[in-house]
Amino acid sequence: MTTPDPTRELPKSWDPAEHEGRLYQGWVDAGYFTADATSDKPAFSIVIPPPNVNGSLHMGHAYEHVLMDALSRRRRMQGYEVLWLPGMDHAAIAMQTMVERKLAAEGLTRDDLGREKFIERVWTEKAEISGNIGEQMRRLGDSVDWTRERFTMDDGLSRAVHTVFKQMFDEGLIYRAERLVNWSPVLKTAISDIEVSYDDVEGELVSFRYGSLDDAEPHIVVATTRMETMLGDTAIAVHPDDERYAHLIGAELDHPFVDRRIPVIADDYVDPEFGSGAVKITPAHDPNDFAIGQRHNLPMPTIMDDEARIADTGTQFDGMDRFEARVKVREALAEQGRVVKEVRPYLHSVGHSERTGEPIEPRLSMQWWVNVATLAQAAGDAVRNGDTVIHPKSMEPRWFAWVDHMHDWCISRQLWWGHRIPIWYGPDGEIVCVGPDEQPPAGYTQETDVLDTWFSSGLWPFSTLGWPEKTADLEKFYPTSVLVTGYDILFFWVARMMMFGTYVGPQLGGDNKVPFDNLFLHGLVRDEHGRKMSKSRGNGIDPLDWVERFGADALRFTLARGANPGSDISVGEDHAQSSRNFATKLYNATKFAMMNGAALGELPDRASLTEADRWILDRLAQVRAEADAGFESYEFSKACEALYHFAWDEVCDWYLELAKVQFAENDETRSHATSLVLGTVLDELLRLLAPVMPFVTEVLWKALTGGESLVVAPWPEATESTPDTAAAQHIDDLQRLITEVRRFRSDQGLRPGQRVAAEIDGLDAAGLTASRAYLDSLARLENADDGFAATATIDVRLSSATVTVRIDTSGTVDVAAERKRLAKDLAAAEKELAQTTGKLGNEQFLSKAPDHVVAKIRDRQQVATEEVERLTAALSALGGV
Structure with missing residues (x-):
């Protein structure tokens, strides 16, 4: 049995800033994120939607990265050879615009520099600012393979661009024609x-x-x-x-x-x-x-x-x-x-x-175009045939509506920064397309236009793995396992990748028909009022600000907890604070459990365990299955909700308290079993949460188990056991009974730690005879002495019987003071009820107020109604009304 020493391993409190940077660098140094193309493990691969090199990660990026990281970390724990490949896009228009703006401040134009010098200037700017995104990704905890980082204009990707352009030009899929385009007079x-x-x-x-x-x-x-x-x-x-x-x-x-x-x-x-x-x-x-x-x-x-x-x-x-x-x-x-x-x-x-x-x-303009007819057909068929599966399925009609009616694609841009189109013109109007290993004829001049950024990013899934060369990475990791991206660029980026992927697929051989097996489309991140985040509204949130204030785990859990395929999510500071509180709760509860006997080892036979032990192990198995189902179907919200409520509501609020009672019984065999059950539950819970909350779980798990790292720890596997439904019902009844007694105590103004004498009838009929010690400890009751006289009676209807708890509160409550307190609270509740009822009765207010505001008023009214009823009953019990 492993008995951890939390006093040595864990600081007094959870401070994310103290751990996150050190932990992340340790993971990178250990090579946990570096993929091995020679491994015999099954492959799992994701390519990152490349952010623009001149920008920074906004909350939408953070959302996307958290989901990709959760998938990658879980698969890594499941024994896959995981490649999450990072990189950035050269962002032709955005980058050129930024540099031209800087030149204008210096009194210069790009024409003053000339094309060659201007490109040199852009490369210099790129080198200075590109590290910003990488640092942000580290702060988020992205488990990407930094050894394979790519850029859409590095040598390898440029070779891929020229290769595919040459092939498509030779086949007549790329042509030049005068057509109508969207023209920017500012960018020209x-x-x-x-x-x-x-x-x-x-x-x-x-x-x-x-x-x-x-x-x-x-x-x-x-x-x-x-x-x-x-x-x-x-x-x-x-x-x-x-x-x-x-x-x-x-x-x-x-x-x-x-x-x-x-x-x-x-x-x-x-x-x-x-x-x-x-x-x-x-x-x-x-x-x-x-x-x-x-x-x-x-x-x-x-x-x-x-x-x-x-x-x-x-x-x-x-x-x-x-x-x-x-x-x-x-x-x-x-x-x-x-x-x-x-x-x-x-x-x-x-x-x-x-x-x-x-x-x-x-504007009518001479441009270069891609004939998309056959390419779009192949992209549509890939989904129809099931080669690529779209999540959620409800997005399929939008996909088909686009690819089945796609117009030819204008791929030329009148810019200097980007992949220059490999077309050369002869002195008599000849046109030659020059491949990556070819030289243009003497006296020919190159096309001045560059390619649309979506052209090079459309090759991203295979160009980043070494195509057109036949590399070990391509052999191992292509097609990629899943593409995680927003539904808002379904047509612009995803469609391009599908067209190129189905085009080059036959060249790769085997079953490489598509660039990704699964397409998971997430929604937009909106503010807490459901509005789209934008600079003009001033409601944007810097994800790094939340990392600084609440910790990376809190940011990650907030985003993952709201994530479902195709659905937008709304987030605000309240959500982040709640997630930070969850991380703190997890930390404190685990440390407390470790100090009170949590240990690791082989569990005893189930028959020798208490009902509380069997109940929590059964719940762990159920939650493990719910989390697995959620992650597999990209329903992160369902997985996170199941883990959150299990951790907080069942492990922290109930099992830890029940375990303390078992430890206090001075039964060595039972205490040993409880230690192992508690350790098992925490071990698996931390592993289940690790993909979404990697930092706090890493610190806790290493202290609990002495293991190397959660990054490479095995994912919890399902165990075969028949759930103890009787134990589950008894624990549910016990919780209901304790909750009712606690509510009564609160209404009577009893101090939380104050014990009161009680007589209890009906435990035998309810099957809770063995649970009296739990009830006494958690409800702060004690056996009645001779001469006991009850001042109050609580009847609690349980699943199979009614339990009656008679309590003597004489001498424990200052009736006059309690009546005064309750009367004050009742007056406040009645005022709130009157205000909310008045607003909801105002037709002018209802017609103008947003739906979410009206909903909040209704919620306040309901709470106020319940408070008035509760306080009125409490005063009545004291003879106050």
Whole structure:
């Protein structure tokens, strides 16, 4: 038997800052997180969604990391060879924008430096700031393999990018074409859909007239919120069944400013019920118009340059910013008498660049594209065939809705920082794609654009393991076991990885059809009121702030306790404080148990154990199964809730107290058995909590067991035993009985440690004869002497009988003082009840208050009602009402 020495092993109290840094470095130095590709253990692998190199981890990152770490730590304890691979993304737009901002402060532009010097500057900035994220990950306790850390622009990943680009180009899956893109006039580049956010903006809807100003002559009225785009109009569309315009279809009307005739065309896209039923078509600056332009083979003149200034229209508006032109065009049309009516304000949705904040400009531009048809089909089939399983399953329709209707992907960006597209142009317009081991022909110049960041991060699951080389890491750890990421980037990153993974899979051989076997989609972290965290609201939470104030375990448990597949979670300081209290409770309870006899060794035969011992062991087995089921199904909340309530409500609040009674009986055999049961329960509980709370459990477990480390300790395994249902019922009855007596004592104002005489009837009928010692100890009762006269009676209905407890409180309660205290509490409770009832009876309040506020008022009302009833009864018992 192992008997720990807590006085030597454990400090007086739990101080996370004292332990966390030292413990983490010890784990890294011991090589616990370093994966062995030659191991014969089953593999478990996760690649980290790479955070942007120029940023820092926000609460959403912390949430994601805690879940990945919990999965990794548990699998490591289960005997898997675990690789959790860390790395960062070069974040092309974000990083270039940051460096250009710094240059601007120095009075410079990137053009002043030139491409080569600018790239050198970005690399320098990257080296200075990239360590910040790594330090944050260490503070969180991430059990990543630091020896395999990768970066999306390191040599190995660059080779993977060039290899896959070359293969896809040669197969015709990558092509160059002039298409409509989201254009950022500030960044002067195309940007992806994920980098565009849509906000409602107040503008003006202006109706103006094409054609003759004479109502008797051909004319048509259209409306727009973007007057400047009419300079690029090449048609007016009406619905083919709209009789109002049937006579105009095929007619051509003069453009007011440009030497161009505007045809009236018929297209089913037009809604005849909206506005005038006629729509102006600007194919080069609107996605819907572009589609119509393709269908009708319309000209597509681009009327803005890369900074969104009017250009090449041959009008007086050339050189104007688009917003200035919007006003000037309207004024010029008004002067001609063409403005029919103006509506102010007009609320409409406008896309904005998330990086720079300005409205994006749909713009026709020559770009590089991926033909996604076959790739998207394969990505969809991978889920349909079960090769990749999405958790929760309810997210599958969203997945199919996206991949089954995916448009070709614009992969070129007009930036300098990033993977430069490996295309070279010859002097006579020749185009050559150069692979990683090839040289361009003499006299050729390279494409200036770089690839979309999602292109390189889409290769992440296999490029980080050494592809295109056939490495031991690829052989052992690919496909990865699970991808943990937010549902908000399901379409942008996950879809890219699935397309690339299914594309390169056949090259890897075997069953490598997909980049990950499971896809676990978590929700967003919201504030305690359910609002999305954002800088503008000022409700963001720095995870490292919580680590400093509450400890890493508290942060981790708070996030894991609220985590379920696909669901958002709300967190606030109250949650973190509760988790910190849990860590402290666990620490104090374990230390107390160790000082009072907890030990490790082989358990005695179950028949020789007390009912309390069998009950807690059975509950441990049940909670172990609940935790396992929760972790396996990615329902972290269920696992954490089961462990929390078992630890706090059953082990700390009940079994420790019952065990103290057993220790006090001076029965060596029973005390020995209790020591072993207590030690077994704590040993397994600490191991079950370790994936989520690795620091406090490590300190406690090593002190309890003398073991090397929980990181490499075996995960608790299920044991075969038939639960003792009779013992469980008796303990449940005992708890109910003790709780009722305690409540009565509290209502009567008895001091917690004050013992009172009692007579008890019905224990035999309830099967609790052997539990009298527990009852006396935990309810602070003592046997009645001769001449006992009860002053109060408590009847407690249990599962099989009613137990009557008669108590003599004479001389133990200052009746007048207690009546005064209860009356004061009753008055406060009645005031609270009146206030809450008044609010809930106010229809104006109910109509305006948020749901969560109303819910809180209802909860307060319910508590106040119960308090009034309880205090009234207590006063009645004292003769006070």
